[in-house]
Amino acid sequence: MSEAIEAEQSFVDKFPEEARIVRAALLSSFLALVLGAIFGIIQTLHRTDVARIIPSTDYYTVLTAHGVFLAISFTTFFLVGLFTWALTRSLDRPLIDIRITWTWYAIMAVGMTMTGVSILAGFSSAIDMSADVLFTFYAPLQAHPLFYAGLAVFIVGSWIAGADWFRTFLAWKREHPDERIPLQTFMVLTTMAMWYIASSAVAASVLIFLLPWSLGFIDQVNPTLTRTLFWFFGHPVVYFWLMPAYLLWYTVLPKIAGGRLFSDPLARVVFVLFLLLSTPVGIHHQYLDPGIAEGFKFISMTNTMFLLLPSLLTAFTVVASVEYGARQRGGTGLLGWLTDLPWRKPEFTGMMLAGLMFAAGGFSGMVNAGMNINYMIHNTIWIPGHFHLTVGTAVALTFMAATYWIWPQISNKPIYSRSIGLVQVVVWFIGMALMSNAMHAQGMMGVPRRTAEPEYAGFDYPVMFGGYEELNIQIAIGGTLLFVSTVLFIGNLVLTMGNPKVSGLAESLPPALSGPDDAPRVLDNLRLWVGIALTLVVLAYALPLAAIINRGGLLGPGVGTYPAWLTPALDALASAVTPVLDAVGDAAASLVEVVR
Amino acid sequence: MHIHAYEKLWLAASILLILLLIGSVTYGAVGPGVAMVADSEQPVDAQALDEDERFSEPRVEQVGENEYAAYIVAYQFGFEPSPIVVPENSTVTFYVTSRDVIHGFEVVGTNANTMVVPGEVSDLTVEVEEPQEYGLICNEYCGAGHHVMEGKVHVVSQAEFEERNGGGDGA
Numbered sequence: 164m165s166e167a168i169e170a171e172q173s174f175v176d177k178f179p180e181e182a183r184i185v186r187a188a189l190l191s192s193f194l195a196l197v198l199g200a201i202f203g204i205i206q207t208l209h210r211t212d213v214a215r216i217i218p219s220t221d222y223y224t225v226l227t228a229h230g231v232f233l234a235i236s237f238t239t240f241f242l243v244g245l246f247t248w249a250l251t252r253s254l255d256r257p258l259i260d261i262r263i264t265w266t267w268y269a270i271m272a273v274g275m276t277m278t279g280v281s282i283l284a285g286f287s288s289a290i291d292m293s294a295d296v297l298f299t300f301y302a303p304l305q306a307h308p309l310f311y312a313g314l315a316v317f318i319v320g321s322w323i324a325g326a327d328w329f330r331t332f333l334a335w336k337r338e339h340p341d342e343r344i345p346l347q348t349f350m351v352l353t354t355m356a357m358w359y360i361a362s363s364a365v366a367a368s369v370l371i372f373l374l375p376w377s378l379g380f381i382d383q384v385n386p387t388l389t390r391t392l393f394w395f396f397g398h399p400v401v402y403f404w405l406m407p408a409y410l411l412w413y414t415v416l417p418k419i420a421g422g423r424l425f426s427d428p429l430a431r432v433v434f435v436l437f438l439l440l441s442t443p444v445g446i447h448h449q450y451l452d453p454g455i456a457e458g459f460k461f462i463s464m465t466n467t468m469f470l471l472l473p474s475l476l477t478a479f480t481v482v483a484s485v486e487y488g489a490r491q492r493g494g495t496g497l498l499g500w501l502t503d504l505p506w507r508k509p510e511f512t513g514m515m516l517a518g519l520m521f522a523a524g525g526f527s528g529m530v531n532a533g534m535n536i537n538y539m540i541h542n543t544i545w546i547p548g549h550f551h552l553t554v555g556t557a558v559a560l561t562f563m564a565a566t567y568w569i570w571p572q573i574s575n576k577p578i579y580s581r582s583i584g585l586v587q588v589v590v591w592f593i594g595m596a597l598m599s600n601a602m603h604a605q606g607m608m609g610v611p612r613r614t615a616e617p618e619y620a621g622f623d624y625p626v627m628f629g630g631y632e633e634l635n636i637q638i639a640i641g642g643t644l645l646f647v648s649t650v651l652f653i654g655n656l657v658l659t660m661g662n663p664k665v666s667g668l669a670e671s672l673p674p675a676l677s678g679p680d681d682a683p684r685v686l687d688n689l690r691l692w693v694g695i696a697l698t699l700v701v702l703a704y705a706l707p708l709a710a711i712i713n714r715g716g717l718l719g720p721g722v723g724t725y726p727a728w729l730t731p732a733l734d735a736l737a738s739a740v741t742p743v744l745d746a747v748g749d750a751a752a753s754l755v756e757v758v759r
Numbered sequence: 760m761h762i763h764a765y766e767k768l769w770l771a772a773s774i775l776l777i778l779l780l781i782g783s784v785t786y787g788a789v790g791p792g793v794a795m796v797a798d799s800e801q802p803v804d805a806q807a808l809d810e811d812e813r814f815s816e817p818r819v820e821q822v823g824e825n826e827y828a829a830y831i832v833a834y835q836f837g838f839e840p841s842p843i844v845v846p847e848n849s850t851v852t853f854y855v856t857s858r859d860v861i862h863g864f865e866v867v868g869t870n871a872n873t874m875v876v877p878g879e880v881s882d883l884t885v886e887v888e889e890p891q892e893y894g895l896i897c898n899e900y901c902g903a904g905h906h907v908m909e910g911k912v913h914v915v916s917q918a919e920f921e922e923r924n925g926g927g928d929g930a
Contacts, residue, residue, distance in 0.1 A: 219906055220903040220904070222906075223900060223902075223903060223905070226900075295902075295903065297900055301860075301861050301899075303859065303861070303877065304861070304900075304901070304902065385878070386861055386877055386878065387876055387878070387879060390876075426761075426762075426763075426766075428760045428761075429766070449874075450795060450796075451796050451872060451873045451874045451881075452796065452874045452876065452879075453796055453797070453798070453800065453874065453875075453876055453880060453881040453882075454798050454802065454876065454879040455797065455798060456797055456798045457794070457795045457797040457798075460797070464781070464784060465781055468777045468780050468781050471776070471777055471780075472773055472774070472777065475769070475773040475776075476766075476769075476770065476773070479765075479766055479769045480766075483763075483765075483766075529780060532780070533780065533783065533784050533787075534784050534787075534788075534795060535784055535787040535788060535793035535795070536784070538793070538870035538871075538872045539870050539872070541872050541874075541898075542865065542872070542874075542898035542899055543865075543898065608867075609865065609867040609868050609869075609896075611863070611865065611897075611898035612898070613898075613899070613905070614898075614905055614906045615905070616906040616907075619894055619896060619909045620909065621892075621894050621909055621910075621911055622867060622892065622893070622911075625868045677761055681760050681761055682760060683760055710798070714798070714802050715802055715878050715879070719805075719878055
């Protein structure tokens with residue numbers, strides 16, 4: 164036994180400092196999950212009129228907290244923990260300087276605390292602070308400056324995290340000049356490159372417009388501009404949530420299934436495609452916005468549809484890898500191999516159910532992406548129905564399932580109860596199936612999202628797929644099951660943390676069936692891909708942004724530019740950029756003509 | 760780089776699916792003529808709608824044979840005019856703007872749906888048929904009273920339209 168231990172050290176044995184930071188990040192993530200789940204259950208029962216324990220005006224504080232804690236805090240903290248683990252593990256070397264690592268963790272924690280406090284203060288009328296602006300914070304709705312400042316601090320923290328990983332990678336590169344980038348590191352770096360591009364827009368929106376405006380330095384902002392900058396970030400952020408789940412599906416799930424990844428090169432292709440296509444699509448959230456030309460919307464839609472490609476490829480590769488695992492375990496037959504998979508393992512079943520729901524979410528996403536079909540479902544509860552399948556299950560359930568696998572390796576503590584874990588992931592799946600399905604159905608009836616009381620005085624909803632009330636009950640039951648599942652998850656984890664440390668929990672990850680040597684070298688040329696990604700972003704956004712500023716002014720109509728000294732600089736910039744824009748504009752216009 | 764034969768097949772099918780999706784939307788635009796809310800209207804000053812020719816008095820008026828224009832202002836927390844009365848079997852273009860924050864404009868149970876952004880005018884042309892009362896809601900969060908923001912679209916007979924419109928606005 165002792166020989167085996169010496170032969171295989173767990174992650175925490177090898178990298179105790181890094182394991183500490185991974186645990187800290189994951190625990191921060193789960194704290195956000197708990198808060199988000201509490202606000203989730205309050206909101207579900209309120210909306211469906213099962214139990215209204217808060218006044219409806221406070222509903223929007225609850226909704227803001229639910230969105231920000233889950234979509235920003237839960238996801239990003241899990242990501243930074245997982246990426247720290249994946250990068251350190253796959254490079255097999257410690258981070259450059261653990262003090263820098265703790266610094267970015269602290270910055271992110273401080274930023275999220277600032278934002279969280281500004282939101283939660285909205286519940287108390289004694290404190291003159293609120294941020295009931297929801298996750299999207301569309302101006303002219305205004306939050307307390309602390310809300311915007313916290314977001315900016317949080318994003319800066321994530322940028323330093325990325326720099327930490329890039330520097331560690333470069334140090335590894337000097338030590339291993341001729342080696343291919345390990346797959347997990349490749350995934351971390353491409354995701355972070357995408358994150359830098361995407362988050363720059365929201366950081367600009369917050370620092371240049373929203374924060375000075377909330378502090379009273381400027382009188383107003385251009386609502387279409389800040390909204391467009393939000394969605395410049397708001398779509399790629401969904402891939403920022405999803406990429407850690409993809410990393411797990413590609414590199415961990417095949418191993419749990421008893422096999423190995425089918426193809427390393429295709430995994431790299433998929434991550435490159437996400438880097439290229441995630442950002443130039445944000446305008447598809449603005450199909451029904453006035454003030455944005457139809458041509459820009461069409462270009463955004465085309466890019467969006469091609470963004471389906473990496474996910475469709477992933478579906479193939481992941482299922483093929485799992486099937487390979489099953490056949491290694493003795494599975495046979497066309498579908499008979501499905502019975503030879505480790506369904507009793509919560510990490511396996513959780514990830515598989517998450518993947519299955521992602522397929523359903525992908526199909527409802529195709530509907531959302533269709534420009535003119537979007538009229539039917541825009542801002543209806545169909546949309547939250549969709550993203551509770553994607554981020555709410557594909558991502559969240561994968562993270563929880565993966566925790567059952569990864570936690571023992573970063574703590575040397577076995578999971579308290581793997582049976583409870585199995586129940587937990589299945590309950591999540593059932594709860595989400597009920598809730599999301601009913602949300603999609605209500606959306607088809609025209610029931611709006613983001614409202615405390617979706618029943619109106621003046622009309623009744625049409626009856627389809629069951630009546631409005633009946634669907635409400637499904638939503639309430641589903642939401643309750645999701646809350647129960649979260650409680651089981653957290654309880655199990657807390658009890659796990661009380662377990663004594665043991666040895667022999669190490670798990671290794673086998674290389675892919677078709678290894679990196681098969682992959683063209685150009686795939687590892689990150690500079691090239693970032694260059695192309697930036698070009699695509701400029702092509703997709705330069706003209707719409709120029710048109711929006713041209714129409715509504717930098718700060719909305721009727722107001723001078725701020726600050727005054729910036730005006731000449733901006734004018735110079737505008738005159739320098741205009742010829743380029745015109746050229747691109749002509750190209751885009753002719754493209755639209757061809758398509759028409 | 761080795762790509763499995765099944766994977767090539769899957770890749771081809773995926774690209775076909777993507778092209779079909781883009782094609783179906785293109786057909787919707789070219790065939791049935793579903794136009795997007797876009798930038799055809801000039802920006803307005805949201806703080807001076809009182810002085811705007813179209814929005815100082817939100818109303819429905821006839822602009823052509825069987826064609827009507829509805830000028831609508833959304834605000835925290837309602838729509839003007841309320842209700843919006845339009846005649847049956849006609850073509851109606853809604854011009855919607857906001858005087859405060861971002862709102863939504865959704866005629867429940869139909870695909871008449873648009874964002875309403877202060878400083879911009881959304882235009883949306885629909886065909887209305889027989890007399891019916893439709894619910895109108897704001898579907899974008901706009902503040903603490905968002906859930907009470909509703910209106911009505913009444914499609915009425917030609918005679919009733921003229922009577923209710925007081926004969927003044929009909930051109």
